[in-house]
Amino acid sequence: MKVALINTNTYTYPPTIPTGMEYLVAPLERAGVEVACLDLTFSHCPEKEAFNFVEENRPGVVCFSIRNIDTALFPGNEFLLEKPATIIRTIRESFGIPTIAGGSATLCAGTEIARYTGADLLIRGPGEIALPKLLKQIEQGIEPESPVDGWAHGIMPDIVHKRGKYIDYSFYLSRGHPAGVEFRKGCDWSCPFCVERLRPIFSRNARATVKEIESLASIGAKSIFFCDSELNIDINNTSVLLEMIKSEKFELEMSGYFRPVPMNLGLMKLLRESGFNKVTLSVNSWDLSTEGSPYTEKDVVRFIELAKEQGIRIAIDLLAGYPGEGADSVKKAIEILGNAKPDTVGINPYIRLYDRTPVVRDALNPALNKHGKIIGNLDQNPEILKPVFYLGIDISWLEEMIATDSTFVLEGSSKTVNYERI
Numbered sequence: 236m237k238v239a240l241i242n243t244n245t246y247t248y249p250p251t252i253p254t255g256m257e258y259l260v261a262p263l264e265r266a267g268v269e270v271a272c273l274d275l276t277f278s279h280c281p282e283k284e285a286f287n288f289v290e291e292n293r294p295g296v297v298c299f300s301i302r303n304i305d306t307a308l309f310p311g312n313e314f315l316l317e318k319p320a321t322i323i324r325t326i327r328e329s330f331g332i333p334t335i336a337g338g339s340a341t342l343c344a345g346t347e348i349a350r351y352t353g354a355d356l357l358i359r360g361p362g363e364i365a366l367p368k369l370l371k372q373i374e375q376g377i378e379p380e381s382p383v384d385g386w387a388h389g390i391m392p393d394i395v396h397k398r399g400k401y402i403d404y405s406f407y408l409s410r411g412h413p414a415g416v417e418f419r420k421g422c423d424w425s426c427p428f429c430v431e432r433l434r435p436i437f438s439r440n441a442r443a444t445v446k447e448i449e450s451l452a453s454i455g456a457k458s459i460f461f462c463d464s465e466l467n468i469d470i471n472n473t474s475v476l477l478e479m480i481k482s483e484k485f486e487l488e489m490s491g492y493f494r495p496v497p498m499n500l501g502l503m504k505l506l507r508e509s510g511f512n513k514v515t516l517s518v519n520s521w522d523l524s525t526e527g528s529p530y531t532e533k534d535v536v537r538f539i540e541l542a543k544e545q546g547i548r549i550a551i552d553l554l555a556g557y558p559g560e561g562a563d564s565v566k567k568a569i570e571i572l573g574n575a576k577p578d579t580v581g582i583n584p585y586i587r588l589y590d591r592t593p594v595v596r597d598a599l600n601p602a603l604n605k606h607g608k609i610i611g612n613l614d615q616n617p618e619i620l621k622p623v624f625y626l627g628i629d630i631s632w633l634e635e636m637i638a639t640d641s642t643f644v645l646e647g648s649s650k651t652v653n654y655e656r657i
């Protein structure tokens with residue numbers, strides 16, 4: 236069988252190499268599937284390009300990677316599903332072949348993505364094992380169930396993903412954009428707003444990950460961004476990977492997302508020695524004031540100190556204003572970070588509400604939500620596909636709080652992402 240993989244993401248703030256889609260290539264080829272890839276990131280006419288590609292390649296199935304439902308920020312939110320929907324409907328109506336949608340957008344919604352885009356089938360979560368199985372069913376004429384739970388199937392940890400085989404990286408690399416690499420998928424924490432909460436953790440083989448980085452270096456990548464939910468989910472496995480990267484002496488700059496714990500001097504040193512020159516740390520204002528939080532003020536301050544000691548620049552993503560959180564708690568978080576002096580703090584007071592996350596229940600609870608407001612429509616909006624936000628802070632008060640410290644930036648006020656500012 237021949238399968239077309241099409242990256243439908245054309246949002247370029249910043250342009251993003253379709254790493255997840257590339258991770259499907261080796262598993263499909265191992266299953267004997269012939270693969271053709273199309274990356275529409277920089278396309279001026281994505282529907283036409285997708286049409287021409289399918290006409291030329293004549294695949295038996297077309298798979299579409301969808302990165303985001305929307306930009307997840309407010310103000311200036313952009314709903315991003317219309318373009319993938321137009322592309323998928325064009326292909327489906329023109330060629331009448333089965334269409335499968337997947338990609339990181341499926342963390343946020345399922346059936347509604349399939350309904351909105353018109354895709355015949357949907358895989359939610361990893362497709363490395365789920366997609367070859369689904370294709371086999373199609374080939375055998377078995378009616379597959381949809382959505383398919385990719386998390387129940389997992390990943391192929393030992394496979395070495397040879398990157399850039401079917402995707403032209405020159406547009407990305409010439410503009411200095413990093414190549415994404417994923418060591419682990421999933422997260423064991425339960426942050427109440429997060430679509431990645433309590434996902435099973437799948438770890439790739441460290442040696443296979445290093446080989447993948449080697450293949451990226453060989454095609455001219457200068458920087459690597461780890462796409463893991465949080466790279467320090469555990470110290471031991473992360474250290475094994477970093478030791479291997481260090482011993483390869485790559486001339487690459489590395490970066491990634493982190494949570495405040497676990498972290499210690501040894502791990503931070505290893506990060507520097509393996510090429511990390513900047514990191515992004517995710518912090519929630521209410522966790523700094525609430526008993527029983529997964530981390531404390533001390534953990535956050537220590538993380539920032541360690542990064543600074545090692546000469547690693549640090550951007551903080553600060554989510555603030557949970558339902559029931561008082562202004563004092565937000566003020567405390569701003570003061571803690573102002574004193575710790577990371578390189579930048581992007582404050583996001585607008586929490587994007589996602590289906591089945593506890594924040595939706597809490598935002599609708601009058602006992603908790605006394606002053607906050609819901610922006611957008613939760614009614615007739617199944618799986619909250621259309622963006623809805625919760626705002627728990629007075630924005631003028633917040634602007635005043637951060638006015639004298641240029642370290643703080645209100646997210647949504649520009650199209651840059653936090654790590655691009657350092």
Ligand code: SF4
Nearest residue numbers: 422424426429432464
């Ligand atoms: S630690 Fe990060 S990825 Fe995990 S649930 Fe919290 S915000 Fe989500």
